[in-house]
Amino acid sequence: MRETAHAEAAAAGQTAAVxxxxxxxxxxxxxxxxxxxxxxxxxAAGVDLGSYNLGVxxxxxxxxxxxxxxxxxxxxxxxxxxAIVFVTALLFVALFVSIALLDSNAYAxxxxxxxxxxxxx
Amino acid sequence: MAAGTTGEGTVAGARTHRVAHHFDNAEQxxxxxxxxxxxxxxxxxxxxxxxxxxxxxxxSNHPEVFIYAHRFLDKTLGAINTAVLICSSFTxxxxxxxxxxxxxxQLVGLLGATVALAACxxxxxxxxxxxxxxxxxxxxxxxxxKLAPAPPALPQTLxxxxxxxxxxxxxxxxAAIGPAGLARPGQPAVxxxxxxxxxxxxxxxAVYFLMTGLHGVHVIIGMxxxxxxxxxxxxxxFSPGYLTPVDLTGxxxxxxxxxxxxxxxxxxxxx
Amino acid sequence: MTGIESAxxxxxxxxxxxxxDNYLNHERGIKSWLLTRDHKRIGVMYLVVIxxxxxxxxxxxxxxxxxxLTPGNSALMKADTYNQMFTLHGxxxxxxxxxxxxxxxxxxxxxxxxxxxxxxxFPRLNLASFYLWVGGATLALVSMVTGAVDTGWTxxxxxxxxxxxxxxxxxxxxxxxxxxxxxxxxxxxxxxxKLRPAGMTWFRMPxxxxxxxxxxxxQIMATPVxxxxxxxxxxxxxxxxxxxxxxxxxxxxxxxxxxxxxSHPAVYIMILPAMGVISELVSVFSRKHIFGYxxxxxxxxxIAVLSFLVWGHHMFVAGQSTLSSMIxxxxxxxxxxxxxxxxxxxxxxxxxxxxxxxxxxxxxxSFLFLFGIGxxxxxxxxxLAVDVHLHDTYFVVAHFHYVMFGGxxxxxxxxxxxxxxxxFGRMYSEFWGRIGALLVxxxxxxxxxxQFVMGSHGAPRRSYHYQPQFEAYHRLSTIGAYILGxxxxxxxxxxxxxxLRGRPAPANPWGGATLEWQASSPPPHDNFASTPAVGxxxxxxxxxxxxxxxxxxxxxxxxxxxxx
Ligand code: HEM
Ligand SMILES: [Cu+2]
Numbered sequence: 001m002r003e004t005a006h007a008e009a010a011a012a013g014q015t016a017a018v019x020x021x022x023x024x025x026x027x028x029x030x031x032x033x034x035x036x037x038x039x040x041x042x043x044a045a046g047v048d049l050g051s052y053n054l055g056v057x058x059x060x061x062x063x064x065x066x067x068x069x070x071x072x073x074x075x076x077x078x079x080x081x082x083a084i085v086f087v088t089a090l091l092f093v094a095l096f097v098s099i100a101l102l103d104s105n106a107y108a109x110x111x112x113x114x115x116x117x118x119x120x121x
Numbered sequence: 122m123a124a125g126t127t128g129e130g131t132v133a134g135a136r137t138h139r140v141a142h143h144f145d146n147a148e149q150x151x152x153x154x155x156x157x158x159x160x161x162x163x164x165x166x167x168x169x170x171x172x173x174x175x176x177x178x179x180x181s182n183h184p185e186v187f188i189y190a191h192r193f194l195d196k197t198l199g200a201i202n203t204a205v206l207i208c209s210s211f212t213x214x215x216x217x218x219x220x221x222x223x224x225x226x227q228l229v230g231l232l233g234a235t236v237a238l239a240a241c242x243x244x245x246x247x248x249x250x251x252x253x254x255x256x257x258x259x260x261x262x263x264x265x266x267k268l269a270p271a272p273p274a275l276p277q278t279l280x281x282x283x284x285x286x287x288x289x290x291x292x293x294x295x296a297a298i299g300p301a302g303l304a305r306p307g308q309p310a311v312x313x314x315x316x317x318x319x320x321x322x323x324x325x326x327a328v329y330f331l332m333t334g335l336h337g338v339h340v341i342i343g344m345x346x347x348x349x350x351x352x353x354x355x356x357x358x359f360s361p362g363y364l365t366p367v368d369l370t371g372x373x374x375x376x377x378x379x380x381x382x383x384x385x386x387x388x389x390x391x392x
Numbered sequence: 393m394t395g396i397e398s399a400x401x402x403x404x405x406x407x408x409x410x411x412x413d414n415y416l417n418h419e420r421g422i423k424s425w426l427l428t429r430d431h432k433r434i435g436v437m438y439l440v441v442i443x444x445x446x447x448x449x450x451x452x453x454x455x456x457x458x459x460x461l462t463p464g465n466s467a468l469m470k471a472d473t474y475n476q477m478f479t480l481h482g483x484x485x486x487x488x489x490x491x492x493x494x495x496x497x498x499x500x501x502x503x504x505x506x507x508x509x510x511x512x513x514f515p516r517l518n519l520a521s522f523y524l525w526v527g528g529a530t531l532a533l534v535s536m537v538t539g540a541v542d543t544g545w546t547x548x549x550x551x552x553x554x555x556x557x558x559x560x561x562x563x564x565x566x567x568x569x570x571x572x573x574x575x576x577x578x579x580x581x582x583x584x585x586k587l588r589p590a591g592m593t594w595f596r597m598p599x600x601x602x603x604x605x606x607x608x609x610x611q612i613m614a615t616p617v618x619x620x621x622x623x624x625x626x627x628x629x630x631x632x633x634x635x636x637x638x639x640x641x642x643x644x645x646x647x648x649x650x651x652x653x654x655s656h657p658a659v660y661i662m663i664l665p666a667m668g669v670i671s672e673l674v675s676v677f678s679r680k681h682i683f684g685y686x687x688x689x690x691x692x693x694x695i696a697v698l699s700f701l702v703w704g705h706h707m708f709v710a711g712q713s714t715l716s717s718m719i720x721x722x723x724x725x726x727x728x729x730x731x732x733x734x735x736x737x738x739x740x741x742x743x744x745x746x747x748x749x750x751x752x753x754x755x756x757x758s759f760l761f762l763f764g765i766g767x768x769x770x771x772x773x774x775x776l777a778v779d780v781h782l783h784d785t786y787f788v789v790a791h792f793h794y795v796m797f798g799g800x801x802x803x804x805x806x807x808x809x810x811x812x813x814x815x816f817g818r819m820y821s822e823f824w825g826r827i828g829a830l831l832v833x834x835x836x837x838x839x840x841x842x843q844f845v846m847g848s849h850g851a852p853r854r855s856y857h858y859q860p861q862f863e864a865y866h867r868l869s870t871i872g873a874y875i876l877g878x879x880x881x882x883x884x885x886x887x888x889x890x891x892l893r894g895r896p897a898p899a900n901p902w903g904g905a906t907l908e909w910q911a912s913s914p915p916p917h918d919n920f921a922s923t924p925a926v927g928x929x930x931x932x933x934x935x936x937x938x939x940x941x942x943x944x945x946x947x948x949x950x951x952x953x954x955x956x
Contacts, residue, residue, distance in 0.1 A: 018151045018362055021221045022214065031211040038203050038385075042196070045390035057386035064382045072214040073375045079152070081585070082159045089163035092613045093170035095700060097177050099716065100649045103704070106713030107645065108182040118262055118632075118639035119323065142918075143510035143587065153513045153586040160578045164616040171620030171650060175635055178646055261634025261642075321641035327633045331624070 020077035030071045037064050151365055158369045162376050165339075169380055172332050176387060179324050189318055190325035191391040193258050195249060199389035202245050203381065209238035210378040213347075217371045220364040225357060228367070232351040235374065239344045246337060253326070260330050264323035332384055339377045346370045407899025407943060409912035410817040418917040429515035430917065434522055435501030436815065439808075441525065442497050445488035446801075450880065452481035457839075457873040460866045463858045471856040475542035476557070478854060482545030483562065487569050488529055490800050491658060494665035495611075496525070496576050498807045499604050501815060503580060505908035505915060506598045508589045508924050513582040517575050524572035531565030544854060546655070549636040549647040553628045560629050567622045570615045573661070577611030580604055591926035598906045598929040599688050603668020606692035610657045610664070610699060618654035621647070645711045652703035660699040662796055663763075664692055666803030667734055670759055673806055674738045675930045676904045677753035678745025682930040684737035691730035698727045708779045717776055724774030731767050735760065750902070751825030755806030758833045762798025766791060769844065784854075787847025793840045805832070805883070812887070813901045817914040818894030824886040831879030838872025898943025903935040909944075 041060040049056060070076040075083050144150040180187045216231035257265040350370050353359065359367055415432045425433055456477050459466045469477065500518065504511050512518050535541060539558035543551055552559050584597070584605055625647075627633040634640030636647040675682040682688065704712055704720030712720075738760065747753065769791040773779050782788060813819055843851075846865040851858060858866065900909040908915070910924045935944040 018147065018364060019155075019221060019368060021218060024218070027211065027214050027218070030214075031207065034207045034210075035204055038200060038207065041386055041390065042200050045196075045386070045392055048392065053392040057390055058383075061383050061386050065379050068210060068375055068379055068382070072210055072378075073372055078155070081156065085156070085159045085163050086166070089166040089170075089613065092700065093167060093173065096170055096617065096649075096653050097174045099704070099719075100174050100646065100653075101177050101181055103649065103713050103716040104178045104643065104646060105181060106715055107711055110711075118634075118637065119264070119641075141515075143504075143513075143515070149586060153582050156585060157514060157517075157578055157582045160581060160612055164574055164578075164612055167613060167616035168620050171617050171624070174650075175624075175646065178643065182643075260631065261637065261640040262632030323634060324641045327635055327640075327642075331627065331633065331635070335623075 020074060022071060022074065022077070026071055030067050034064055034067060147362060151368075154365045154369060155372075158372050162372060165376055169332075169335065172328075172335060173383075176328050176332065179328060180391075183319070183321060183324060185319040186321055186325050187391050190258075190322050191388065193253070193256070194329070194389050195252070196389050198245055198249055199385055202242050203385045205238050205242045205245070206378045206381050209235045209242070210375050212238065213371045213374045217364070217368055220354070220359050220367045221361055223361045225354060225359075228354045228359065229351055232347055232354060232367075236344055236347045236351065239340055239347070243337065243340055243344075246333065258326055259323070260327035261323050264326060266322075268318040268322065329388055332388065336377070336380055336384060339380070343370075343374050343377050346373065407912045407941070408817055408896040409914055409916065410896055412912075413916060414817065414912065414914040415917050416816075416914055427519070429511070429519055431500050431504050431512050431515065431518060432815075432915065432919075434518050435497050435499075437522060438492065438500060438525070439497040439815075441529070442489055442493055445484055445529065449481050449484040449489055450877070452477050452484070454873060454877055456481060457870040459856070460858070461870050463860050463863055463866075465857075472542065474856040475854075476540040479541050479544050480536060483532065483541070483566070485796075486545055486658075487566050488525075488532065490662045490796055491573060492525060492569075492576070493662070493800065494669065494804050494807065495580065495604055495607055495661075496521070496572075498669070498804070498811060499580065499600075499665060500576075502811060502908050503583065503601060503604060504587070505814075505911060505919055506601055506906050506929075507583065507587060508592055508907045508920070508926060509583065509587040510919055512579045513587055514579050518579055521572045521575040521579070524568055524575065528565045528568030528570075528572060531561055531568060533565075535561035535565060546651060547622075547625060548651075549625070549628065549644045550638060552625060553637055560626055563622045563625050567619055567626075570619050570622070573611050574615045577608035577615075580608045581612065589923065589926065595686065595689070596926060596929060597689075599671035599682065599685065599692075600665075600668035600906075602689040602692045603664045603666075603671065606696035607661050607664040607668075609693075609696045610661050614654045614657040614661075614700070617650060618658075621650040621654065624650070645707070648707050648710050648712075649703070652706045653700075656703040656706065657696075657699040659792075659795070660695055662800045664695060666759070666800040667692065667731075669803045669807035669810075670738060670756055671734070672904070672906065673752050673756045673810055674741050676810075676902050676932055677748045677750060677756065678742045679748060679903065679932055680741055680745035681928075681933065682737070683740035683743075684733075685930065687733050688737050691733045694730040695727065698723070698730065702727055702774075705774050705779070708776060709783050721774055721776045725771060728767060728771055735764065735767075749826075751820075751822060751829055752806045752810040752902070754826060754829040754833075755802050755809065758829065758836075759799060759802045759806065762794050762802060762836065766794030766796075766798050769794065781850075782847060784852060785847035786843040786851045786853055789853045790840045790843035790847055793836075793843075797840070798836060802832070802836075805829075810902065810904075811908075812890070813897030814908055814911075814913050814915070816891055816894075817897050818890050819897045819901065820890035820894055821886045824882060828879055828883040828886070831875060831882060835872050835874075835876030835879050839869050839876055840872070842869045842872065898941060900935065900944040903932055903937070903944035905929055905931045905935060 037060050041057055044056050044060065045053065047053075069083075069086070075086070140147050140150055144153070212231050212234040216228055216235060219225075219227040219231055253259065257263075257267070259265070347370060350367055353366065415430055418430075419428075425437065428434060428437075455468070456474070459468050459474060459477075465471075500512070535558045538561065539556070541547075541552075541555075541557045541559055541562045543555060543557070543559065547559065547563060584601060588597075624633070624635050628636055632640065635642045636644050638644055671682060671688055701723045702720055704716050705724045708717050708721070738756075769787070773782055773788065773791055809820070809825060842865045846862050846869075847853075849862070851862045851865070897913045899911065899913050901913075902909075905927070906929045907920075907924045907926070911920055935946050937943075938945040
């Protein structure tokens with residue numbers, strides 16, 4: 001991958017660029033795919049898949065995010081440490097969300113729905 | 122990983138006069154800037170993570186509220202906005218490429234396009250907010266939309282607060298509304314009737330405004346940064362050997378896009 | 393390299409640079425300080441403001457303790473004032489003093505020096521962090537005079553959303569302070585990753601840097617969650633957003649999850665740098681190579697990660713589900729393991745060393761004793777059934793003071809005395825140093841050990857009135873607090889005296905083998921006259937006292953006695 005991109009940069013008459021130059025057609029392809037996936041997720045939301053709707057929507061969103069990260073944000077070409085930093089952050093979010101969810105689900109039945117004395121009448 | 126190893130495909134003849142005294146070379150400086158930026162992005166992820174957590178907790182505990190209330194959001198506008206942000210990410214990626222290839226005019230143009238798309242996003246968002254505002258579909262205490270049939274009445278009285286004796290009473294004037302709300306024994310949780318709207322619809326709008334609001338603030342900051350980059354690019358401050366500010370602004374902008382990619386299905390496309 | 397040269401960094405006799413160009417006199421004028429990007433100057437500025445906060449928080453503490461001499465109403469302060477007083481004490485001590493404490497002041501000063509670098513990766517960001525601290529502190533101080541908060545430093549909802557004190561301003565201040573902390577951590581991580589000179593491999597880094605690195609991980613990954621928590625609290629008060637307000641359909645227990653997801657890891661932001669300081673000092677003052685380098689280094693990282701898994705132990709009686717309580721209780725016990733790994737390695741370092749009871753070492757010994765008690769009582773609190781009894785009693789107060797004061801503050805003092813000659817080029821009075829350390833140790837135990845006893849008898853914390861049966865304990869505790877106060881006055885006096893009149897310090901007064909001792913005291917603007925030679929950071933036995941130099945010098949291989 002590095003080689004081809006290098007070649008392209010060289011072809012453009014530049015060899016001294018800092019960082020990796022992503023080939024134009026890769027960027028265009030990613031852009032197109034992102035738009036297509038947006039369409040897909042809207043369409044999928046129109047189909048009743050029961051409890052799978054959320055999963056499908058998240059799967060598509062994750063695919064889109066991955067494309068942005070790898071190509072627009074250059075992770076595909078950068079040092080692994082940057083991806084490690086990012087994934088670590090995601091893991092901590094996952095930890096936080098999952099434990100808070102686990103706990104609040106366990107006591108949720110003790111809350112009174114609609115008990116809102118501060119709501120405007 | 123030791124400093125000084127030069128990765129392939131990176132700097133060679135970078136301009137050196139921009140290297141600060143404590144760096145060995147431009148590559149070390151560029152890589153440091155990038156690592157710093159990614160760490161900053163990690164903190165942004167965790168900042169939004171808190172809101173995603175609130176979302177998950179309320180959605181999982183009140184699914185009926187989310188299913189009911191999300192219908193008030195405009196799916197079409199949301200989808201258009203998603204596309205707008207994706208396009209702005211694309212122009213941003215092209216802008217970084219233009220900077221790397223030393224095409225100054227292209228760089229300025231692409232940054233301008235990115236700002237324009239961001240403004241477009243905010244405009245559409247503003248339209249949506251205005252509609253919610255008019256209909257009273259707001260958060261917490263400000264929610265006043267008329268949702269036909271009202272939910273069954275609930276006890277609205279609080280148990281009397283026992284009067285404290287003597288000096289122990291607080292001299293700070295009491296608040297208008299005291300803390301209240303956890304279950305008391307003997308009060309069954311009231312289920313939603315099939316005919317009326319569910320309880321606590323305002324919670325969805327609190328989550329909606331918090332998430333899109335914080336995201337919107339990030340868009341505004343992004344626009345400011347992008348405009349500043351445009352000015353600097355116009356002055357010819359960047360070159361293939363020195364484009365760290367453009368690159369880092371790009372990373373930030375892509376993250377703003379990334380977060381929206383998740384907000385869109387989570388808020389607009391609930392089923 | 394000959395002994396003298398390496399000992400003095402090529403600066404001639406003794407390596408003292410007070411009369412020559414050094415970072416303190418490199419540029420002159422107040423502006424050259426306020427706009428400096430030199431990590432050493434920023435470290436010194438942090439030291440000044442952080443010690444001032446400590447002083448302010450200390451005044452509040454003495455006032456609180458004075459009130460508690462008697463169980464009933466007091467002419468000194470009303471009950472409301474008392475609530476505001478302990479809140480301000482806690483908030484100042486935690487957010488203004490201990491959290492930035494060691495990393496921002498000592499860390500800023502020595503991190504690049506220890507690494508052999510010229511500065512941190514982002515000097516401008518470093519200065520920005522400092523000013524964010526100043527901005528946050530200003531907001532907090534303004535909130536103090538415009539309706540001081542009475543919620544406790546934990547800002548629990550729903551009380552914090554309903555009290556009529558100035559919560560928004562205080563919380564905004566803490567939010568800004570959080571950013572200061574994040575940027576400091578970010579700067580240090582990038583510096584450690586990218587600015588290590590050739591030869592400085594990960595496992596040649598001094599353990600203090602591992603401690604700072606672990607701290608930075610927590611600062612980066614936890615502080616943003618505090619940020620969003622505080623933003624939500626502001627939104628709650630200013631806009632009535634309702635996320636944490638049960639009266640609007642929100643969930644106040646969720647606030648505690650948010651708060652402790654940051655604040656438990658935050659206690660390791662406080663203690664990890666302290667552990668790093670101890671790792672340096674224990675080897676130098678035992679004149680012996682550190683024992684178990686890799687274990688100490690790795691346990692810092694293990695602590696950083698594990699610290700994220702135990703926040704629910706603050707919520708055992710807050711309505712948290714039994715399942716989560718059980719999980720959190722179990723994990724709380726796990727987190728003691730890496731802490732114990734460190735303690736045992738320090739003890740093994742001291743074993744058969746020639747222990748030198750200089751002032752910094754007295755603080756190390758205090759630390760080991762006090763942190764041992766603090767950590768072990770944490771295990772009592774982590775046990776579910778026991779915590780139901782002990783929660784919100786003085787036992788908890790004693791526990792966290794033993795770890796935060798007995799651990800972090802004591803290590804901070806140890807580090808301050810250790811690096812003082814390097815920072816300012818002057819020695820302090822060793823005699824008064826030892827007296828100060830002794831007073832602090834005695835005063836501390838008198839104050840807080842009493843509280844363990846009182847707490848286990850059920851004395852509730854954060855309470856203006858108390859039952860007459862606790863009066864004796866409270867009296868004793870207050871007397872301890874006064875001894876402590878005297879100890880700090882002694883320390884302040886001889887340190888200030890040393891700044892003005894102290895004996896000029898040699899480059900290496902303690903015989904440390906880390907790189908900062910190869911620079912002159914105080915170091916030059918660019919840290920090192922020539923690139924220092926990176927070696928084993930704990931090869932302290934290679935350094936011996938040289939009366940002619942007035943400091944330690946490195947032995948040439950020929951001089952090394954066999955079997956030392
Ligand atoms: C061996 C390690 C530790 C264990 C097992 C532990 C355990 C605990 C537990 C279970 C509590 C909750 C008590 C209650 O509220 O009922 C607690 C409170 C506390 N701990 Fe620790 N702890 C440890 C280390 C530390 C350290 C290193 C620090 C700070 C440097 C610290 C600071 C605190 C603070 C500030 C509180 C009280 C918070 C409040 O409610 O205001 N702890 N600890
Ligand atoms: Cu804790």
